[in-house]
Amino acid sequence: MHTFLTALMFFTRIPVPATLPYSKELLNKALRFFPLVGGIVGGIGAGSLWLGLLVFPFPLALLLSMLVTIFVTGAFHEDGFADFCDGYGGGLTKEKVLEIMKDSRLGTYGTIGLTAMLATKFMALSYLSVPHIFLVMITAHIISRFVPVLLVYTTPYIRRMP
16 A cells, blocks of 8 residues: 555545655665556546536636646656756756756746647647547546556666767
8 A cells, every 4th residue: 555655645646644654765666656656646636527518618617627647647758758848948958957847946848848739639638529528538547657658668767878
């Protein structure tokens, strides 16, 4: 259970017991639960869309469900995407890219990237039927947590590369 709760703590803001032990080893073991956590986040997003549709028109319900998943995850993926955009938009060398990506400030490339990504996500989802949106939201969140697991096992850590 500690391993699952570690994965939940890593990817979400869902409260876990304050007594939960933390270690790098436990986080490494938690990799296997990342897709499950994605399913939980996607389920929360789909559930919030369903509830929103009971009260609001479709575009507003969809936007609110996107915001709910951003809140539940603490904008974890959005922050990473913004760092990527800033780093590769402003860095000319590997060292500069990594330096920019570690900077906690949001830059122009990150702002533009986030705006474009969220607008694209909203528009793409808005063209689907509601039952398909539920399926896509859950599946996409599962896949987005599964890909890092694959990357951990198939690629070298960038800071160790020559």
